[in-house]
Amino acid sequence: MSRDYALKLTNKMVGSDTLKPEFLTTLINTLPNTSPRRANVYFKGAVEETYRVVEKLNHAFKVDTSSLVDSLLESAEYGLQFGKDMKQCFLHMHVSERELDTVSFTLGLHYRGMKSRLIKACGVTDINTTVVYSEDTFEWRGQLTPPFYIKSNTSGDMVGAFSVAILKNGRVKACHMPIEELLAIEELDRKNMERLYGNANESFYQGRWRNRMFEIAAMRRLYRELEPDLISPIEMDSQHSLRNEDLEMAKALELQITESTERANSKSGVQA
Numbered sequence: 001m002s003r004d005y006a007l008k009l010t011n012k013m014v015g016s017d018t019l020k021p022e023f024l025t026t027l028i029n030t031l032p033n034t035s036p037r038r039a040n041v042y043f044k045g046a047v048e049e050t051y052r053v054v055e056k057l058n059h060a061f062k063v064d065t066s067s068l069v070d071s072l073l074e075s076a077e078y079g080l081q082f083g084k085d086m087k088q089c090f091l092h093m094h095v096s097e098r099e100l101d102t103v104s105f106t107l108g109l110h111y112r113g114m115k116s117r118l119i120k121a122c123g124v125t126d127i128n129t130t131v132v133y134s135e136d137t138f139e140w141r142g143q144l145t146p147p148f149y150i151k152s153n154t155s156g157d158m159v160g161a162f163s164v165a166i167l168k169n170g171r172v173k174a175c176h177m178p179i180e181e182l183l184a185i186e187e188l189d190r191k192n193m194e195r196l197y198g199n200a201n202e203s204f205y206q207g208r209w210r211n212r213m214f215e216i217a218a219m220r221r222l223y224r225e226l227e228p229d230l231i232s233p234i235e236m237d238s239q240h241s242l243r244n245e246d247l248e249m250a251k252a253l254e255l256q257i258t259e260s261t262e263r264a265n266s267k268s269g270v271q272a
Contacts, residue, residue, distance in 0.1 A: 006055035026076040049082035088113035161218035
């Protein structure tokens, strides 16, 4: 997809009368101690992430902007920031089985993002995610008990991965993925990158991040199993009120950011 299209799309996002104000309002409600300037950094990261993924898409695809907007607002609801340095969240792209020429978006969570979400919304106090090799000592003891694991001094062949979460009430939640499942996920990701970008090497499974991606796969399985516990009724009510809230407060916040930036630029001009 061309740079011109990606630029037009992101310019439209920045100039929207509703997207930016709603994004900022949602983020401030999620992270009350976030300053207006910092909130704007989160939005800028969302715009940059959109440009990054759309610009290198195969030109044959259309973009489902509705799913894109939902994903960006979801990142604000979770208080997570886009950006390769933050490693919290990203835009995950997939092609619908019904509309083979359209790319839809969902919010993808990196390891840090999932960990943050589980700690804040699920009462998790500790998380451990590990790739297991053939020379390690490993015994799976079920979903409610940590596995028995002793790391060997020699790595051997990879045989699986596990993830364990300890909750505030002492409850344990564990998941285990054998190597067959991990390799199947790796192959699907490579095929997805080949289809979207025309290059399977866009997959993080290709190269030095491979083992980390297997850890993330195990963590994502655990996250999905804990997901029903993530959103409380109070949190749900808060989210609904945010969507229905008058946007005047958000627009005032945006004006405050603009005025603050203009003052900073003015001072810089005087000093120069």
